[in-house]
Amino acid sequence: MGKYCSNCGRELQEDSDVCLSCGKLVREVSPTYYTPQSQSNQGKALSTISVVFGALGFWPLIIIGSIVGLVTSIIGLSDDANRFKERSKIGLGLSIGSLAFWLILMVIGRLSYFF
Ligand SMILES: [Zn+2]
DSSP: OOOBOTTTOOBOOTTOSBOTTTOOBOOOOOTTTOOOHHHHHHHHHHHHHHHHHHHHTTSTTOHHHHHHHHHHHHHHHHOTTOSOHHHHHHHHHHHHHHHHHHHHHHHHHHHHHHO
């Protein structure tokens, strides 16, 4: 009761998914489950990039991969529409790991000048 079809204006039955008069789907879409396709794809791309570049960061002279992975994973995690946050977290872990790896190597490199 109190619900009317947005298409034809007829009153709808309680718990009805479809207007019996015109056949229009009237089920309300829960906003928490509604994700625009473009944004979910963006989240997927961001999280994938963060994993790939985070892992690339471990290879010699690809420290830029650590930084790209770090940035993309942070953007991915801050995006509320991103359904691939677990992947972004993996990317973040890999990026921080590879960045730390390079920082340690740099510190050791600097120290070797003094010994
Ligand atoms: Zn209707």
